[in-house]
Amino acid sequence: MTSLLILAVVVLLGIAVWQLTKIFELTQVGSGPDDAASQIANEKDNNINGYLLFAFLGFIYIMTIFCLVKYGSLPLMSNPASEHGILVDNLMWISMILIFIVQIFTQFLLHYFAFKGRGIKGRKARYYSDNDKLEAVWTIIPVITLTGLILYGLYAWNDIMFVDEEEDVLVVEVYAKQFAWDVRYSGKDNTLGKANVRFIKGINLVGVDMSDPNAIDDKMAKELRLPVGKKVVLKFRSQDVLHSAYLPHFRAQMNCVPGMVTQFAFVPTVTTAEMREREEFVTKVNNINNIRAERSQKLMAKGEEALEPYEFDYLLLCNKICGASHYNMQLKVVVDTPEDFEAWLAELPTLGEQVAAEEASNAPAEEQPAETPEELSEVNTDNEAIAQVVK
Amino acid sequence: MSAVGHEIVSGHEHDHHDKGNFFTKYVFSLDHKMIAKQYLITGVIMGIIGVMMSLLFRMQIAWPEESFTLFKWLLGDRMAPDGVMKNDAYLALVTMHGTIMVFFVLTAGLSGTFSNLLIPLQIGARDMASGFLNMLSYWMFFGSALLMVISIFVEGGPASAGWTIYPPLSALPQAIPGSGMGMTLWLISMAIFIVSSTMGSLNYVATVINLRTKGMSMARLPLTVWALFVTAIIGIVSFPVLLSAALLLIFDRSFGTSFFLSDIYLAGEVLHYQGGSPVLFEHLFWFLGHPEVYIVILPAMGLASEIIACNARKPIFGYRAMIASILGIAFLSTIVWGHHMFVSGMNPFLGSVFTFTTLLIAIPSAVKAFNYITTIWSGNIQMNPAMLFCIGFVSTFITGGLTGIILGDSTLDINVHDTYFVIAHFHLVMGISALYGMFAGIYHWYPKLFGRMMNKNLGYIHFWGTVVCAYGVFFPMHFVGLAGLPRRYYSNTAFPLFDDLYDLNVLITVFALVGGVFQLFFLWNFFTSIFYGKKAPQNPWRANGLEWTTPVEHIHGNWPGELPVVYRWPYDYSKPGLPEDYAPQNMPFLEGEEKMHH
Numbered sequence: 001m002t003s004l005l006i007l008a009v010v011v012l013l014g015i016a017v018w019q020l021t022k023i024f025e026l027t028q029v030g031s032g033p034d035d036a037a038s039q040i041a042n043e044k045d046n047n048i049n050g051y052l053l054f055a056f057l058g059f060i061y062i063m064t065i066f067c068l069v070k071y072g073s074l075p076l077m078s079n080p081a082s083e084h085g086i087l088v089d090n091l092m093w094i095s096m097i098l099i100f101i102v103q104i105f106t107q108f109l110l111h112y113f114a115f116k117g118r119g120i121k122g123r124k125a126r127y128y129s130d131n132d133k134l135e136a137v138w139t140i141i142p143v144i145t146l147t148g149l150i151l152y153g154l155y156a157w158n159d160i161m162f163v164d165e166e167e168d169v170l171v172v173e174v175y176a177k178q179f180a181w182d183v184r185y186s187g188k189d190n191t192l193g194k195a196n197v198r199f200i201k202g203i204n205l206v207g208v209d210m211s212d213p214n215a216i217d218d219k220m221a222k223e224l225r226l227p228v229g230k231k232v233v234l235k236f237r238s239q240d241v242l243h244s245a246y247l248p249h250f251r252a253q254m255n256c257v258p259g260m261v262t263q264f265a266f267v268p269t270v271t272t273a274e275m276r277e278r279e280e281f282v283t284k285v286n287n288i289n290n291i292r293a294e295r296s297q298k299l300m301a302k303g304e305e306a307l308e309p310y311e312f313d314y315l316l317l318c319n320k321i322c323g324a325s326h327y328n329m330q331l332k333v334v335v336d337t338p339e340d341f342e343a344w345l346a347e348l349p350t351l352g353e354q355v356a357a358e359e360a361s362n363a364p365a366e367e368q369p370a371e372t373p374e375e376l377s378e379v380n381t382d383n384e385a386i387a388q389v390v391k
Numbered sequence: 392m393s394a395v396g397h398e399i400v401s402g403h404e405h406d407h408h409d410k411g412n413f414f415t416k417y418v419f420s421l422d423h424k425m426i427a428k429q430y431l432i433t434g435v436i437m438g439i440i441g442v443m444m445s446l447l448f449r450m451q452i453a454w455p456e457e458s459f460t461l462f463k464w465l466l467g468d469r470m471a472p473d474g475v476m477k478n479d480a481y482l483a484l485v486t487m488h489g490t491i492m493v494f495f496v497l498t499a500g501l502s503g504t505f506s507n508l509l510i511p512l513q514i515g516a517r518d519m520a521s522g523f524l525n526m527l528s529y530w531m532f533f534g535s536a537l538l539m540v541i542s543i544f545v546e547g548g549p550a551s552a553g554w555t556i557y558p559p560l561s562a563l564p565q566a567i568p569g570s571g572m573g574m575t576l577w578l579i580s581m582a583i584f585i586v587s588s589t590m591g592s593l594n595y596v597a598t599v600i601n602l603r604t605k606g607m608s609m610a611r612l613p614l615t616v617w618a619l620f621v622t623a624i625i626g627i628v629s630f631p632v633l634l635s636a637a638l639l640l641i642f643d644r645s646f647g648t649s650f651f652l653s654d655i656y657l658a659g660e661v662l663h664y665q666g667g668s669p670v671l672f673e674h675l676f677w678f679l680g681h682p683e684v685y686i687v688i689l690p691a692m693g694l695a696s697e698i699i700a701c702n703a704r705k706p707i708f709g710y711r712a713m714i715a716s717i718l719g720i721a722f723l724s725t726i727v728w729g730h731h732m733f734v735s736g737m738n739p740f741l742g743s744v745f746t747f748t749t750l751l752i753a754i755p756s757a758v759k760a761f762n763y764i765t766t767i768w769s770g771n772i773q774m775n776p777a778m779l780f781c782i783g784f785v786s787t788f789i790t791g792g793l794t795g796i797i798l799g800d801s802t803l804d805i806n807v808h809d810t811y812f813v814i815a816h817f818h819l820v821m822g823i824s825a826l827y828g829m830f831a832g833i834y835h836w837y838p839k840l841f842g843r844m845m846n847k848n849l850g851y852i853h854f855w856g857t858v859v860c861a862y863g864v865f866f867p868m869h870f871v872g873l874a875g876l877p878r879r880y881y882s883n884t885a886f887p888l889f890d891d892l893y894d895l896n897v898l899i900t901v902f903a904l905v906g907g908v909f910q911l912f913f914l915w916n917f918f919t920s921i922f923y924g925k926k927a928p929q930n931p932w933r934a935n936g937l938e939w940t941t942p943v944e945h946i947h948g949n950w951p952g953e954l955p956v957v958y959r960w961p962y963d964y965s966k967p968g969l970p971e972d973y974a975p976q977n978m979p980f981l982e983g984e985e986k987m988h989h
Contacts, residue, residue: 009863009901016855036925039844040932041775045851049774052855053782059859060786063866071870071895076806092803099793106789110764114782117703117770124972125771125965129706138761139754146750149800153750154743156802161739178566178657197656207656236736239656241560242669244734244809248875251806253734257669258559259653262736288890310887319809319877321553322560323567324479327880 043121050118057111061104076248079280081314081335083267084160085251091152098145163265169231174224174316174331175206176236176243176256178323181316181331182206183224185345187217193351197239197258203358206237208351216352219345223332224316226268227341233265246319247333249275255320268335275335276312285312419530421522424945426529427508428840431833434500435917437536441491446907448484451476453900455882470548478881482551483569485879487543489554490577492822493683494584495539499532501829502690506595506619508836512938513613515604515955517948520597524590531587535580542576550577553879555680558651558672562644565658575644578637585634592623592630599623604937606957611976613936613961614707617714618693621721622686628725629682636675643667673735677728684821685724688788689717691828692759695781697961698835699763701934702778703770704972706962709762716755716762723752733801734808742801749799753792760789771965771972775932776850780831783858784824791819794869809879812872815865823861830857833917838931842943843924849916853909860906864899871895933973935961940977 041049077096080089117125163169173184173192182205186192193215199207208215226232236245238256245264246253254264275281288310296306314333318326336344349357420426447466450459458474470480507525511518519525542549551569552561556577564571599620603612612620642648643664651672652664700707707713729737729745763785772778794816797803807813830853837845876889883889883896930939937957941949955977963974968984980986 009898010905013856013859013905016859036844036928036931039847039925041773041778041847045847046772046774049779049851050772053779056858060862060866063862067867067870071867071874071892074870074873076810076812076873076875088802088806091800092797092806095797095800095803099796103790103793106760106764107786110767110782110785110789113764113768113770114772117767117772119704119771119773123771125704126769127706127965127967128708128765128769129962130709130711134765135709135712135758135762139758142754142757146753146796149796150747150750153746153800153802157739157743157746160802160805161742197654198661200656200661239654241563241566242557246809246875246877248806253805253808255735257736258655259664259666259668260670260736284891288887291890291893292887307887310890315886315888317875317877320557321482321879324477324482324881326482327478327882328885330886 041119043119046119050115053111054115057107060107064104073280073284075284076251079270079275079278080249080251081268081270081275082250082252083269084156085266085269087156087159088251091149091156094152095149098149160266163233163263167231169233169265170227171233171235172224172226173206173235173237174245174256176238176245176318176322178240179318179325179329181224181245181329183221183331184208184351185219185221185348186214187219187350189214189217192235193218195237200239202362203354204351207239210352210355216350218351219348220351220354221348223334225334225336225341225344227338228268228271228335230338231265231267233263236262236264241322242320243318243322243329244320246317247314248317249314249333253319271335271337272312272314275314281312285310419526421518421526422945422947423507423511423519423522423525424840424949426525427504429529430499430503430507430532431840433533433536434496434504434829435914437491437495438500439914440540441488441496442907442910444484444488444491446904447476448481448488449900449903451481451881452883453897455884479551479568480548481881482553482567482879483543483548483573486551486553486556486569487539487549490550491539493554493687494581495536497687497822497825497829498588498683499536499584501825501832502619502622502686503529503532503591504829505615505690505694505832505836506591506623508840509613509615509938510595510598510619511602512839512941512949513616513936513961514599514602514607515937515950515957516598516602517950517954519594520601521594524594528587528590528594531583531590535583535587538576538580538583542573542580545572545576547571547573549573555676556640557676558640558643558669559655562640562652563655563657563662575641578641578644582634582637585630585637588626588630592626595619595623596627604954604957607937607976610711611957611960613693614696614710614713614717615690615693615936617717618689618696621717622689622693625682625689625721625724626686629679629686632675633679636672636679639675640672670732670735670737673732674728674737677731678725681728681731682724684817685720687825688821688828689720691784691825691832692717694828694832694835695763695784697934697936698777698781698831699766699785700962700964701835701932701973702773702775702781703767704773704964705766705770706964706966707762708765709758710960710962712758713762716758719755720752723748723755727752727799730799730801730804733804739801746799746801750796752799753796756788756792756795760785760792773932775834776845776847776854777831777835779851779854780827780834783854784827784831786858787819787827787861788824790866791816791821791824795820807872809877810872811868811876811878814878815868815872818868819865823865830854830913835932836938837920837924838927838943839938839941841921841924842927842945843920844927844931845920845924846916849912853912853916856909856912857906860902860909863902864906867895867899871899930975933971935963935973935975937976940975 077089077092080086171186171190171192175182184206191214193212194209195207197207199209236254236256238258243256245256250266252264252266254262292307300306316331316333318329456475460474462471462476463474470477547568549569550573551567560566561570561574639650643650643652649664649667651669652667655662655664696707727745727749729741730749733742798816834845834850871892874892927943929943937955940955957976958979959976961976965972
């Protein structure tokens with residue numbers, strides 16, 4: 001399929017070049033070989049290129065139709081999985097349709113006028129240098145349209161970005177590092193324990209300050225599970241470089257900035273199981289599996305392992321260049337029913353338990369077991385000291 | 392017309408133009424026309440390097456982790472062992488492609504060339520305000536370009552943190568190998584580049600303000616000069632801010648300060664940085680970075696205005712509106728940088744402000760686009776290659792500009808930020824458009840630069856091959872973006888979500904490779920015409936600008952006798968009542984000629 005496509009494009013372009021050279025050569029008959037005028041467009045050049053410009057308009061339209069037919073599923077504009085996603089998609093569709101119409105219309109005018117006005121000897125162009133009314137028209141129309149778009153955009157933006165702290169929300173931390181994600185749930189108190197990279201030690205991967213009482217019941221996970229229908233506030237941190245947590249299905253994205261906590265809030269509205277059953281996703285998954293099956297055959301022919309079949313899952317992708325393996329830094333996101341979510345969460349151990357267990361298992365192995373707790377508290381005070389020194 | 396230029400340099404000082412040896416004539420020349428040629432040729436060579444890089448990484452995107460002899464050959468064992476491109480080498484190529492194209496080709500190569508060539512010639516000046524500063528500016532640019540190329544070969548590879556070099560990635564060699572020696576050279580090169588660009592810009596501004604010939608009021612300036620003049624002002628305002636960002640980053644990297652870094656745990660240890668903010672760097676970077684796209688596109692607009700009017704044999708439509716929109720765009724360009732940072736973690740209120748200012752730019756841009764279309768309407772269009780590239784310019788500027796309405800809207804940017812949708816947008820609206828402007832400028836002013844004509848038919852082949860391929864690359868790319876594929880991914884098949892984009896990525900790469908081949912027609916044409924092109928007449932396009940009143944052979948001081956005196960605006964094409972369909976700016980009004988508009 002792909003090789004056919006390449007072949008077709010190459011052959012077509014080859015023919016186009018050959019034809020063009022030929023046409024242009026033909027137009028050269030009659031002009032002297034050493035005359036500079038031979039390098040200035042003559043009437044024939046004007047004619048040929050005028051027609052080609054008009055044909056190029058056709059190329060633009062065909063390309064548009066081809067892309068819409070073949071790649072028109074537009075995952076970023078359909079099937080939003082969050083409450084605000086509907087608002088975003090609406091605005092996206094309005095803008096997109098507007099753009100589409102303006103594009104079709106202005107490209108037509110540009111290429112048609114160029115074709116229509118292709119130079120003819122002896123004809124004089126129209127001396128037309130100003131028209132205040134016309135200019136007012138194409139100043140005012142964009143002004144009105146943009147006012148509408150700006151107002152809608154600002155309304156949606158404020159709605160999405162400003163989180164009401166009083167609301168009943170689920171607070172979850174998403175923690176980025178080269179090249180993986182960690183997830184921390186805030187536990188029963190729904191408050192995340194304080195954290196700083198200076199506390200990173202052993203199982204305490206994200207540097208939670210264990211002396212903070214809010215930290216004890218925090219829970220760590222390797223996937224992001226969310227209950228459907230409840231507002232979740234994601235708090236982002238990064239331990240090394242900039243990352244960006246991109247959740248395309250939820251129309252959500254926020255950078256993870258070292259030294260700073262950023263946040264994004266949304267309400268998931270479709271569970272993973274429901275989304276998998278939607279027709280568009282069934283088609284998409286089948287399509288991908290066909291492609292993968294083809295690739296598997298090639299791999300097996302080379303004696304390598306076949307690819308696993310694909311099943312749809314929400315993903316959180318890294319979307320800010322963060323190093324060599326930036327391209328392969330995702331986190332599985334699962335949206336569950338509230339009951340399933342609670343059951344899953346209840347099974348996770350708390351961070352307090354995990355840290356205690358790790359200390360217990362390390363204690364006999366180390367030569368001076370008594371120092372471990374002291375070390376921890378030392379780190380706590382050290383941190384403040386460091387902060388002061390640096391300042 | 393009250394403002395009258397001053398003739399500061401008299402003709403006598405320039406009588407000795409034939410003296411001087413090879414070095415003073417071709418290397419350390421003070422003559423603006425020679426410096427323009429130096430800029431252009433350096434820009435073209437950097438362009439070859441930059442475009443080659445993009446073709447290489449496009450091949451990796453289409454056929455991930457496949458082995459190519461070409462890679463082995465061009466990238467060597469360090470970047471492509473066994474002909475398979477390494478993942479950090481991919482990022483290095485992406486970074487260097489961006490840096491080279493934006494700064495070295497489209498800033499220095501485009502505005503450096505045409506500001507130097509056209510400002511003195513079109514305003515009727517003997518040379519730049521300071522020829523020495525001009526020469527210095529070129530040689531510093533040359534030095535910075537050389538350093539940037541050298542950085543590709545140092546240990547650890549060139550800078551790999553993206554052309555935006557966001558810290559901490561760009562600050563810490565532990566995070567990516569390219570942030571070692573390669574990044575140091577990148578920063579030094581850019582610092583020198585900024586010095587060069589600032590010297591050049593100051594010179595352009597001083598020249599336009601002081602050295603206009605008699606009668607050349609600001610309201611009679613060709614739009615090219617207006618655009619180049621305003622571009623220089625934007626450069627002076629914004630480039631120094633990038634210099635400060637680069638210096639602070641050098642401090643962070645080499646002297647242990649914490650301007651941009653805080654709370655970092657890398658490779659198993661806590662680093663000492665505390666209290667800095669990467670977001671601060673983003674603000675500083677984009678305070679230049681956004682105006683930079685206008686530094687790139689405004690000169691292209693200026694060139695296009697001139698070429699479209701001349702080849703349509705019509706006055707440019709809405710001359711004053713064109714100037715107003717250049718000024719409007721320039722002003723707005725300095726207060727929209729935050730639209731690159733909607734999801735950076737800055738206060739969402741700022742997002743609202745930047746959405747508002749950003750979408751306002753659509754207004755002067757729309758005015759420009761419609762004015763170009765109206766200029767083309769009812770013309771008698773001479774389809775020279777330069778004109779075709781200008782029509783292509785307007786076309787891609789519209790296609791690329793329209794999607795700006797989506798990206799400039801903070802609400803929508805949340806979802807398409809840093810996807811291929813952005814890549815498609817900015818390549819069309821500033822990359823390809825500016826490149827078309829540059830090509831148009833080269834084809835149009837080649838007779839002025841080298842005294843010879845470029846081959847027309849090769850020009851046509853170059854144009855048609857390029858427009859079809861460029862559209863074939865960047866139009867489908869919108870759909871890759873709307874499928875949610877993030878940019879700067881070494882491979883799109885590491886996980887299955889984007890497997891169905893495989894075909895489309897191959898199609899894009901094929902268009903890119905074929906488009907690359909078509910550039911060979913241009914290069915052949917460009918370099919052979921210098922020596923073998925047909926000898927150019929004085930005014931081949933029958934244009935109105937003062938540059939066509941100078942002799943074909945370059946002389947120091949531009950005009951052999953007195954400086955020309957300007958009587959009319961530059962766009963009196965096809966004016967009723969005149970014998971010819973053009974009227975050079977130094978042509979006095981005929982008896983009984985109607986004084987229309989200007």
